[in-house]
Amino acid sequence: MGTDKIDRRIRKTKKQLRQGLTKLMEEKSVKDITVRELSDLVDINRGTFYLHYKDVFDMVEQIEKELFESFHDVLDKHPAKALNGNPLPMILDIFHLIEENRDMCRALLSKNGDLAFVTRLKDLIKYRCLNDWVQIFNTGKSQDFEYFYSFIVAGCIGLIQNWIENDFKESPEYMAELAEHMIMKGISVIQ
Template identity: 30%
Template structure:
C-alpha cells in the first residue's frame, strides 16, 4: 500500500476512535472526522464512502493482524496468549469499543474463531480429534469473553490479574487435552 494511503487511513482510524469515546459511530459526521484527522472531505471520499467503512476496514485489518501473529507464534498456548495480549494492548481503545459495543459481536466471534483455529493448528496432531477440539473451543471462547468482561469491569479487576488468571485457565485446559 502506498505510504500516503496508509497514513491517511491511519489518521482517519485514530480520529474515529477518538470520536468514538464520546459518540456512537452513527453520530459521527464525515466533516468532524476530517477536521480531527486534518484531511479534507475529498481525500476522505477517495478512500471511503461513509464513516462506518473506516470501522469495517479497521476490523478486517485487525482480524488479519491477530490471525498472522497467532499463526506465526510457535511457542505453544502460553506464547499464543502472550501474542494476543500484546495485540490487545496495542489496540486497546479499539478492542474496548468492540467489546463493549453489542453491535460488534461479529468481530468478537471472529476473534474467537481465529484463536480456536490457531490453537487447533498449533496443539493438535490429529485434526479430527473432537474431544480436544471441544476443549480448545471452550478455551478460545472463554479467553475472549474474559476480555469482554474485563473491559466492562476494569475498575474491579486489574489487568495483571486478568493475565495471571487467563494463564491458569490455559494451563488447566491444556491438561485436559488427550
C-alpha cells in the same frame, strides 16, 4: 515532494481518523456515525476522508482487516505443535497485540462495537488452533474437546473485554499468565 513525506501525511491522517472513530464509537454505534461527523471531529475535509475510505463501514472493515492480519501473524508465529502444550508465548503475543491496538480493540469489543468482529475472531482462533490442539491433547472425544474449546475461547474473550473495561490496568504479561493458568488449570487458579 518526497514519497516518504506523503506516506507520513497519509499515516497521520489515517491515525487521526482512527482516533476520531474510536472516540465516536464510545458514544454510539458505527451505523450512526457519519463521515461529516468524523471529519469535523478530527478537523479534516470530507474529501480527504474519501481519498482513503468509501464510507465509515469501509474504514471499520479496513481496520478490522489489518487487525486480523496481525492476529494471523501471531498464530503463524506460534504453531500449536511448537508450543508443546504451553500456550503462554502465543497468549502473551495476543495480549501485546491487543494493547498495541487498545483504542480500536476497545471500540470493537464495546457495547457499540462490531459483534461480527468477535465472532470472526473466535472462528479464526478455532480454525487455526482446534485441529492442532486436538492432536496434542487427543482424548478420543472430539465433541467434548469442541465444548471445552468453546468454553475457553468465550472465557478468554470475556477476560480481554474485562481487561479493556478496566483500562488495561494490568500488564499484558500478567493477563497472559492469568489466561494461561485458567486455560491449563481451570477453576483451581482461584482456589
